[in-house]
Amino acid sequence: MSRNMRGKLTQIEILDKAWDLVSQRGADVSIAEIAKSAGVSRQNVYLHFGTRGGLLIALVRRADQRFGIKTEFDEALKLQDPRERLKKTLDAWLEFVPKIYPVASELIRLRATDKEAAAAWEDRMADLRDWLLDLTHSLKQDNALHESWTSETAAQYLWAQSSVQIWGLLTNDCGWTEEDTATKMAATIADSILGRFSPEPN
CATH class of the missing domain: 1.10.10.60 (Homeodomain-like)
Known part of the structure; x- marks a missing residue:
């Protein structure tokens, strides 16, 4: 070797x-x-x-590689149907969150007093926001976003509403199951950002 x-x-x-x-x-x-x-x-x-x-x-970068989240996002982005594209992205992320939660919640806890923990967390969140912006750009191009959203604001909302913090509040503080949490978070986000659209004929 x-x-x-x-x-x-x-x-x-x-x-x-x-x-x-x-x-x-x-x-x-x-x-x-x-x-x-x-x-x-x-x-x-x-x-x-x-x-x-x-x-x-x-x-935290190793976690991305270990659990293949970027590969999942890339696969979702290839889907033709905008609703399925959003659903697969959210499904991938909300299956990933429980795997990283023990470490992610610690970095979040420490970031106000620990610059290194804050930098590590922001490093991954910056990439996540970029990946979600790629998604919302694609939804905008397919006329799938509600008219009240831009690609940028939709990506910011998606990032915030699917955050580790909200997931933790619902599962730990409210006692929701991980399955219910993922289902309701994904449905609420989809209902909020997607408009009524008709796919163009092939």
């Missing part, structure tokens, strides 16, 4: 161990604790990620 391949595998092992630790104990775990869990030195962690902030950003 090449040195580069060994290094890549070590990075993945560190990130997966860090994910488990943050999920169990919170995002303020130390680099030393992560290194010990991964069976490497603290210096090795810094060698791969530079800083704690670099590790946190790599951690």
Whole structure:
């Protein structure tokens, strides 16, 4: 095995161990604790990620790769029917949220006092907003958005209304099941942003 391949595998092992630790104990775990869990030195962690902030950003990006959310979004964007395109995007996201919730909620909790946690969270949210804007641009082009929405405002609304925070309030504070939460969130968003449209004939 090449040195580069060994290094890549070590990075993945560190990130997966860090994910488990943050999920169990919170995002303020130390680099030393992560290194010990991964069976490497603290210096090795810094060698791969530079800083704690670099590790946190790599951690949340790793979740995207691990659970394939961008691939799901890309597949949804290919669908011809606008309602199905929106539904598949929301289904993919709302299936992804429970998988990232333990770590995501920790980054959200810490972001007011921890610049590195805030940067890691904003890194992923910036990409998510861009992906959702691609979706709403496509809906606008198909005349599927309600006339009161622009692509930009529809993407912002979609991002906010499908947020990890709202999902957490409904499932944890209100006691909704994950299935009910996903179904009602998706239906409410679709009802709010989609207008009446007639697909063009083939």
